[in-house]
Every structure is written in structure tokens, then in C-alpha cells.
Amino acid sequence: MKKWIAVSNGAINLGGVSSGVNDENLLAINSIFGTDEPIGLNGIHGKLWEKLVKGPVADSELTEDERRLVTEFMAFGIASDDDAHESRITVVDSPWLQSPLHELVYALVACVARETGIEIVFIKGPILQKQGIRSRHHSGDVDVWVDPDRIAELTEYLTDLGWSEAPDIWAGTEGNHSITMHAHPWACDVDLHRYMPGCGVSPRTAFSVVRENSEEELFASVSCFVPSKPMSRVIYALHELRPEFERKGTLAQIRQCAQVLSDGGDRTLEIVADLKATNALKPALDIGFPESSIDYEPGLPLNWLWLSQSNRITGYLLAIRMLPWRQRIIILSRLVWPSKAIVDSTNSHANVLVDSNFMGRLLRIKRGIVGNKSRKTR
Structure with missing residues (x-):
């Protein structure tokens, strides 16, 4: 006879945590299949999954409707009939992080x-x-x-x-x-x-x-x-x-x-x-x-030393010494003519908007030489 357990790549009980929600069985669960966002369960679905958390739960202990739900849970990657599953969940607590x-x-x-x-x-x-x-x-x-x-x-x-x-x-x-x-x-x-x-x-x-x-x-x-x-x-x-x-x-x-x-x-x-x-x-x-x-x-x-230089150009030239020769050539080429994605990213961090990729590259070189007072917060 099958016995069911709860599995997931992370689960929290949001009961009393979410604004405007008063449901002690409100759960957020990561599927073991790696979905784009957590699966939300509440009400009878949340109660049933928490029952599996305390399991294993035998098929005979479930109603027909619960067996149907557990089968759906398995399809979503939050239940299993393998009690040795490495993603088994045996406790679900409230979140301790603010997010x-x-x-x-x-x-x-x-x-x-x-x-x-x-x-x-x-x-x-x-x-x-x-x-x-x-x-x-x-x-x-x-x-x-x-x-x-x-x-x-x-x-x-x-x-x-x-x-x-x-x-x-x-x-x-x-x-x-x-x-x-x-x-x-x-x-x-x-x-x-x-x-x-x-x-x-x-x-x-x-x-x-x-x-x-x-x-x-x-x-x-x-x-x-x-x-x-x-x-x-x-x-x-x-x-x-x-x-x-x-x-x-x-x-x-x-x-x-x-x-x-x-x-x-x-x-x-x-x-x-x-x-x-x-x-x-x-x-x-x-x-x-x-x-x-x-x-x-x-x-x-x-x-650490290359980051301590007065500007990026000097720092980058020093940092290249850390690399094997083949990687040095790659970095030098990127420094001279970086990809559009790198140019856009660094100009965005510097709060600079440009219409031309060529101008974006020139401004990036200028900042490397004279320094840039606008830095991304670490």
C-alpha cells in the first residue's frame, strides 16, 4: 500500500504573516521540479499537505477526494510515495526572513x-x-x-x-x-x-x-x-x-x-x-x-591591490596579471571594445544614457581614466 509524504525544495507557513490573510494553512512551496514561482496552498489543500508533512500517510487513511488531491500534489512535485526521498519535508515553519x-x-x-x-x-x-x-x-x-x-x-x-x-x-x-x-x-x-x-x-x-x-x-x-x-x-x-x-x-x-x-x-x-x-x-x-x-x-x-588603484584602467591592467595568457588576451579585447551588453550595463550603473553604442564605449573609457564618482551600492 502506498504511503505519502510531503516533498519540496523549500516551504514556509504564511499563516498570519501575509497582510489581510487570516489562514493558518496558507503555505508557499517550491516544487521539486523547479517551477518559476512557489506554489500556494491554503484551506483544505494546505491542511492536507501539512498532514503529509507529519506523515507518511497511508492511502487507506485518505478519503477519495484526498487521494485525488495527493495525486495532483505528486504531479506538481510536492508529494511522493518514496519515504526516503531526499527532498522530504518534515517541518514547516513561519519565515524568519523579512522577505x-x-x-x-x-x-x-x-x-x-x-x-x-x-x-x-x-x-x-x-x-x-x-x-x-x-x-x-x-x-x-x-x-x-x-x-x-x-x-x-x-x-x-x-x-x-x-x-x-x-x-x-x-x-x-x-x-x-x-x-x-x-x-x-x-x-x-x-x-x-x-x-x-x-x-x-x-x-x-x-x-x-x-x-x-x-x-x-x-x-x-x-x-x-x-x-x-x-x-x-x-x-x-x-x-x-x-x-x-x-x-x-x-x-x-x-x-x-x-x-x-x-x-x-x-x-x-x-x-x-x-x-x-x-x-x-x-x-x-x-x-x-x-x-x-x-x-x-x-x-x-x-x-585587493588592483582594486586599490586610483582609476579603473590602471587597476584593470594590474588585474590582468592574475590571469593566464589566453585569458589576458580576451580581457584586453573586451577592455578595448566591450560588448554592447557590458557597455549598457556599466553606463546604466553610472546613470548615463546614450543613444549611440560608439558614444557609450567612449564614455566608458573616459570614466575608466578619470574615475567615476557614481558607484553602485555594494
Whole structure:
């Protein structure tokens, strides 16, 4: 006899959460088939699915109408008769993120990674607020540190689910520290990080350090890996103090990061050393650990140094040194004559509107030389 269970790539109970809705069985569920948007259930449908959550539920325990509904659930990818299904859901909680949709995105990405064997760790975002590192709760996107050897695979899987890769001059090269995946149906961008600027070790070693200093956290009923609190402190400081040409970390930012790092004590210092990020974080470490004997690395990592240049042209020419020769030629050609998509994207970030692709390219070169005061918020 068949026994039914609930399955999904993430589920939350919105009862009492959604404005104007008073239904304790209002559910939002990601299908295991990867649909463009969550499936909504309420009333008898919501009650029946939550019954499966507490299951397995034998066919004999269901009415004829319920058996028909469960068959429909199975067709939609939210029920199964395999009680060992890897996407089985045994609890459905209320969302803890301010945006329930963002929480479902965390769960969906985690499930995609799990099913394909790609290791990931969710970084920054609301976990920082939950760990007491920052006061702001909501983030506009989802940040994921990905196994650098498989980031291209995860990009392809997310593309199949409706995300699209943002144009980037460094795309497909080792100079690309992150890939922004723009959302259409999900209205939530996903940033896939290959490495974090400021780390002097290889991307593979850096990811191993993050993975070894991670713990589990539930997002939309799905277990996800997030950094430990000491690890989050280091990631926070690297992100906040990362230079972007003429824009450098302010004294207020340095002091804030110094406090965040010092609150983590010796374990935080050990992680900074493991990542060989001491020089990148030196201004904050000098303030936060005035009595500690810190073994600083000889010189800044190149992935930090090129961002510290006074303009983009100088920075890009320095960054090219990080790349194999074949990739250097690709980037040089893109710098000289970038694609229309890259030109449109960078001009949009600079709040510049042009009718001509030729003029757009010229303006982009000018900004690279003299600097651009209008920067996208990180």
C-alpha cells in the first residue's frame, strides 16, 4: 500500500504573516521540479499537505477526494510515495526572513546544490543580523560562496530556473570573483562568489576554510550551510573594507570592522591568518588588536591591490596579471571594445544614457581614466 509524504525544495507557513490573510494553512512551496514561482496552498489543500508533512500517510487513511488531491500534489512535485526521498519535508515553519520570497530562494538554491553535489555556503545577508554582527536584517539579494571549481555548473542550473547572468567584463576568467544572477520571476538576485578579494590563498583553499568554519541553519524548512560567527566576522570586514578604485574604506568603517573583528577574539584572528588576509584587513586589525603580535603577509594580495588603484584602467591592467595568457588576451579585447551588453550595463550603473553604442564605449573609457564618482551600492 502506498504511503505519502510531503516533498519540496523549500516551504514556509504564511499563516498570519501575509497582510489581510487570516489562514493558518496558507503555505508557499517550491516544487521539486523547479517551477518559476512557489506554489500556494491554503484551506483544505494546505491542511492536507501539512498532514503529509507529519506523515507518511497511508492511502487507506485518505478519503477519495484526498487521494485525488495527493495525486495532483505528486504531479506538481510536492508529494511522493518514496519515504526516503531526499527532498522530504518534515517541518514547516513561519519565515524568519523579512522577505518570505528571499527565504524560499535560499532553500531553492540549497536544494539545487545538494542534488548536484555542489558545495556552497550562504554568506552575508540576514545571517549577520541573526549572529549579532550588524543591525540591518534584510538584504536585496542572496550571496553564496561556491566551490570555485563548480561555480559555472551552478550558474547553468540557476539559468534553467529563470535567472540570467549579468554582463561582466571578467566573465569566464579567473579575475571574476563573483557572478551576479539576475532574477525575473523570483525578483531576487543571487550573487555567486568564487572567492573574496583580500584573501591571499587560492580560491580553492579559501573555500575550504569557509566550509570548515560553517554550520547549519534552516531557511524555508531546508537545511543550509552558513558561516560560523567568527567566519562571518571576517567575511563582513573583507566586504566592508574592500576598495573600489577612488572609493576606500572610511575611518568609521575601519573602526566598525575593528570592533566586529576584535569581538571575535583569537578565533577570528586565526581565520584571518588562514585566509592570508592580514594585510587587507591591517587598518582594522591594528585598531582591534593593538596588543596582539600579528604576522602580516608581505604585501597586499593582487586581488585587493588592483582594486586599490586610483582609476579603473590602471587597476584593470594590474588585474590582468592574475590571469593566464589566453585569458589576458580576451580581457584586453573586451577592455578595448566591450560588448554592447557590458557597455549598457556599466553606463546604466553610472546613470548615463546614450543613444549611440560608439558614444557609450567612449564614455566608458573616459570614466575608466578619470574615475567615476557614481558607484553602485555594494
